[in-house]
Amino acid sequence: MKLIYHITEQSTWDQSNRDGIYLPTNFMREGFIHCSTREQVLETAERYYAHDSNLVLLQIDVERLQSDLVEENLFGGTELYPHIYGPLNLDAVVTAAIFNKGTDGKYHFPFL
Numbered sequence: 001m002k003l004i005y006h007i008t009e010q011s012t013w014d015q016s017n018r019d020g021i022y023l024p025t026n027f028m029r030e031g032f033i034h035c036s037t038r039e040q041v042l043e044t045a046e047r048y049y050a051h052d053s054n055l056v057l058l059q060i061d062v063e064r065l066q067s068d069l070v071e072e073n074l075f076g077g078t079e080l081y082p083h084i085y086g087p088l089n090l091d092a093v094v095t096a097a098i099f100n101k102g103t104d105g106k107y108h109f110p111f112l
Contacts, residue, residue: 002063005057005060007036008022009054016090020090021088022058032083042109054100055100056098057097057098061092061093062082067087067089068085
């Protein structure tokens with residue numbers, strides 16, 4: 001099983017469970033869902049969510065995705081990031097874990 005990860009707000013995740021499908025608030029503007037590999041997720045969290053709270057980290061099985069997955073770097077770098085081009089079907093989400101900073105002020109990977 002190949003896994004990728006996506007960070008979202010708890011309220012957005014709660015709404016997706018009511019709707020039966022996940023689309024982040026910036027999807028209409030960007031056209032895809034930003035994801036990370038296990039190795040990228042903590043750096044992504046520190047870079048883009050440094051001042052946020054009430055976050056959820058979604059663990060996604062790429063084999064269950066119904067939308068296209070593209071690994072690319074849109075900012076001119078060499079590191080590739082997974083992007084989901086379409087809605088995220090909820091049955092592809094293996095686990096959703098609370099993802100807030102620890103007492104040391106840093107994010108920690110919640111999955112073993």
